[in-house]
Amino acid sequence: MAAGVVVKPMTVEAAEEVAAQEFARIVESHRPQIFRFLLASLRDVDLAETLTQECFLKAHRNWKHFRGESSAMTWLMRIAINLQKDYWRNRRIQFWRQTRANAVDLDEAGEWLPNGERTAEQQMLAREQVAQVWRAVKDLSERQRTVFLLRYVEERELSEIANATGLSEGTVKAHLSRALGRVRTAMRGTR
């Protein structure tokens, strides 16, 4: 430390203020990814929004326990995965309820495509392909779907997926390989 420089100890209030600002930055930067993952998993915009909020609320409550062993994104993704798991578990328990009323139809989900400079024919073909992938993803097991979406929608590294799901990297690879195989087979079958 250079001589003559006085370092003032940070007060509790100041530390809390810094932590709050840091957390706000994290929410702003990671919210779209968390929302997208939940939307892809649930196909329900309102539910995805609710669970995204819940995810950040949980993260805020446990922010002081976050030790930075993994990236903030991986930590948040882990919370989101647990929330959607809880949601599916609750849905299974509430078996008398009808299937999700707000969930978007698979074909409707496939309608979303960025307006590129494609021809109408190419756009139609792309829509058809997206709808086929959706149909295949729907039939995957919960774990396979999570791994598949984290890899091919969120573009996460295998190590990050392993951290977020609490699985080993080898298990993630195995799930991913099976998921890909099933999607491939399903797409060949529809042709």
Add this chain to the structure above:
Amino acid sequence: MNWQQDMAGENQEFAQALKHFKASMDAWSDAALSRPRTVAEVAVRPAAAGWRTAASWALGCLLAAGSLAGAVREIHHRQQQTKLAQKQAAEERAAAAREAAFLASAQVEKSVAAAATAKKVPSVQDADLLASVDSDISRQVPAAMEPLAQLMDDSGTP
């Protein structure tokens, strides 16, 4: 290893389909995130909440009135039953008294009749006795008076 490397040995069409899938998901998610929030719904809420409060109050009052009416009815019903039971008990007591009186009078009548019967029996016996005495007296005439008695029998006069 990134996901594009996963697709290295894959069929071009399949890789393209996955790329479209991701692009579609991005577009949908962006559109959903940037969709306008329905502020009107929030503005409507107080009215809805007011309506709900009024409805819940009305329902609460209705329930309270219903339970009060039920309680009053129950009390009234119990009072009626008590009165009815008292009346019935009084009637039963009166009937019992009447029956007792009737039995007593019947007993008295019976005893009177028995007494009368008891009185009547000796008089009958007396009459019989007198009749037999009379017949004995009239029939058994001393031997010395027999001829005279025969005379009296035939004509009735001496």
